[in-house]
Amino acid sequence: MIEAHALSKRYGERVAVSDLSFTVRPGAVTGFLGPNGAGKSTTMRMILGLDAPTSGQVTVNGRRYADHPAPLHEVGAMLEARAIHTGRSARNHLLALAATTGIPRRRVDEVIDTVGLQDAARTRVGRFSLGMGQRLGIATALLGDPATLVLDEPVNGLDPEGVLWIRTLLKDLAAEGRTVLLSSHLMSEMALTAEHLIIIGRGRLIADTSVSEFVRATPGGSVRVRCDDAVALTALLAGPDVDVAALGGGVLEVTGLTSERIGRIAAQHAIALSELTPQQASLEQAFMELTRDDVEFRPPARDLDPAPVPTSEGQPA
Incomplete structure (x- = not known):
């Protein structure tokens, strides 16, 4: 179990996380969502003791990460899959970790x-594709057979077979x-994998709920209608706040x-x-609706005016 209590983190004048409290419980995949700049990475780093909170605390299975005598046996993490010495083979990387943490060599072969890296186990990591690097990062997280997993964007670079594999693995x-905490920007995959959601925006908690409840409570779904006279019904349904496609x-x-x-x-x-079938809003629609006021980075408004056409003298017409 992961428990955060009034967790805050400042970098100078910038507040990355503010008074954040939540619990990630065992037995379910919990999705950790938020717009870019919401504080997700900072929060995960504080869970793993890589950043010290300015105030508040976060514990894993009742202790701070640094207080566990054998952290890899308690928490498996993947924050940056490619943070591995590129000259080592995948097997040697895992063997080095195992040797320093009291993990038997047979566990390396198991993960x-x-x-699915049997054929590439002796290949240097520098030659790995993005998807192979992700698999090695997940193997590293699983090495200590931990009770808790913290994974940041684990499906990046995986092919469809790999995405199905990681989804099934995390559910199992x-x-x-x-306890499984999963961060991802792929809403369609999160909808298929996670059962519970923790959503933050600008460093603050904005939702802590099940996926089904979150989507069900979001307005914006449509209704699918089939009839014999679609033209007449379209005219009857028309209104200023109604869209009929x-x-x-x-x-x-x-x-x-x-x-x-x-x-x-x-x-x-x-x-x-x-x-006459109501169509529920998707997780992506629900997320966009909830976080629209918490987006830190927005693209500039597009100029819809056509670009001026240069004349033969090179000046706009």
Whole structure:
């Protein structure tokens, strides 16, 4: 279990994390989300004792990370998968870690098999692809057979088979009763992997909830409608805050009205409906809605005016 209590971190005048409290419980994959600059990396570094909090504290299984006599047996982490000596082979990298932490050599072969690096185990890390580097980073996190895992962007660079593999692995580890904290910007993958979410913005907690509750509580879902007279129904549903998209075959996607309201309008005008299905907002939509006021970095507004066309003298026309 990971427990953060009133955790804060300042770098000079800049506040990276402010009065942040949360608990990551065993038995479920917990997603750790936030816009760029939200304080996710700083928080994970404080969990692992790499940064000292300005105030507050964070413990793993009841102790600060530095107070564990054998930290790799308690917490497995991957914050930067490629932070490995490029001249070493994958196996030698893991053997060196095992030798310094009392981990038997057989465990090295076990994690190499787990992450699928058998054929590349004796290859120098400098020759690894991004995906192979990610697999080695995950092997490093698993080496001590820890009760707690902290992983930052573990699916980066993985092919579809690799993404499915890491998703299944993390769910299986959580099902064994381990604590799994997962940070990622891939909302579609987070929706398939995580059961619980901790979301921060500008260093503060803005949500601590299950994935299903978070998405269900977010407005902005649409309603899928199928009828015999889509043109007439479109005209009847039109309004200033209503968007109706024709998908073909008599199917409409309606945003801005509930399914109950659409059904009443159709019934009042004797338009038969063969489908009326609410479409829940996606995790990505819910996340964007929640964090829109907490985004630190925004792209500049695009100028929609066409660029001036140069004349033969090189001046704009």
